[in-house]
Amino acid sequence: MTGSTDTSSNMTKSDPLTTNDIDKIARLANLPLNEAQARELTEQVGVTVSYVSELQTLATDNVTETSQVTGMENVLREDEIDTTRMFSQEEALSNAKRTHNGFFVVDRVLEEK
């Protein structure tokens, strides 16, 4: 990662990401991309990444991270069944494109030997 702060949209020379990076991220994100999309995203995600890298110029050595702003911790409830929030099997399946005998159909993930 370079510390480039070039924010022009036509940036080509200092692209921080390669198409290999994009392929890897697309696999992690489970996003199917064709070659043209991958090329375009290499440039555009690169622009964003370069721009947000501006943050590296700020000193944050003794700063704690903030992940949420409510100030609340350990919000608990009784471990009881709330029947008003329960779906019937029919409701739970109502938006699935593929069902079989009351189950969701998923793509095979294990290969037969």
Next chain:
Amino acid sequence: MLIDLPISELSEKLRSKTVTSVDIISECYDQIEAHESKLNSFITLVDRETAIAKAKAIDETIATHASPLAGIPYVMKDAYLTRGVRTTAASKILDSFIPPYSATVHRKLEEAGAILIGKMNMDAWGHGASTENTDYGPTKNPWDQERSAGGSGGGPAAAIAARFCSFGIGEDTGGSIRNPAAWNNISAMKVTYGRVSRYGAIAYASSLDTMGPTAKTAQDCAYVLETIAGVDPYDATSSPKPVPPYTKEIGASSKGKKIALPSEFFGDALDPEIKAAIMEAREVFESAGAEVTEVSLPLLEYGVPVYYILAPSETSSNLSRYDGVRYGGKRSLFTKENKRRIMTGTYALSSGYYDAYYKKAQKVRSLFISEYTKLLSQYDAILSPVTPIMPSKFGELLDDPMKNMMADLYTVTVNIVGLPSLSLPCGFGKTNLPIGMQLVGNMFSESTLFALGHTYQQKTDWHTRQPTLVSSK
């Protein structure tokens, strides 16, 4: 038009039976029939007969309804689950999704007797500032149909400006309530994080998402917020703090209120017409007895970088659930902008980059909290523009990630900190395009902001102005 009247007045007329909910709803549907084809603000319009039937039922039982929202028509950004009514988040992935349950906000409004007439257009999954990144065609600005209605909640904002309904429910992660409010000449409250339940709202970035009202005036927004705010056992981040009687406290005087005006918001990025309008607003507040002081908020320029790490990171995680198995379509249906944000976020969270991006942004988030806390310990509100630019022409923000990001310059820092912000109409440019300002306050200071906004709207008439489209037939 009936729909021009404030909610309080409509409610009184309904109770005294000088007006019926059927009258109001009919007027809205006439207006929609006349003008919706020019705007494209709806994704799903509730059919007229259904809405009229509900209105009839309210008319017959009006005396038994405690809520001033009974019989009042409203719309929701299509990011809220509405049981039995299609909900898309403006994405073809959810094109045929019929929610089996409702968002808490929707449930509360239904219980109050308010009448839902539509689910509105937006940038798909909330990704954008122009309602162009939608799979249902862009929403056009009622003030100039060659321009964007803003985003991501352009649909509900345009519908209020066009007098299709009395109020709308938006969702603000980085400006999605306020930006369209500014570009459509309406009022809107981005609430304190946790003030309104997020249950049943389709998540964009969970630590930033807030649900809030949009309407013609600050007072109307106060009526709506009073109804939808409060703790919800289904959202552990909703606040147990009691909900103040906003509509009773809205009359509080602005005399002696201290307003900060941070110079960083008035730099080169700001359109001079917007700057001039904010300076005029400053004088209005001063004439109401408020004290306006120029201050500094040096971190401002780092707001967009923080936001464009945190929001894409959180959205890449939230949108990973759309696998097409239990509901919805394939992931290839995400828009270009969706893919950009998912990819950016996945990168920022990936092994080897997490510390440099996500963790770093979370640390700078803490710096923002300190800076705003310090400033707001001395002031009641911060006055600033909502957007640096006037409503954009179609295509101007699309496909230019930098321009798209900079449209959020003045709004995102508020989400990073979790603060409330009231967006109000404050003038017009030379070409009759609306301009908006925002008042940002301390955590849970919505009441103070409403009062300041109400004072302003009693001294100005910007909020009463309508696009010429409304009166034309």
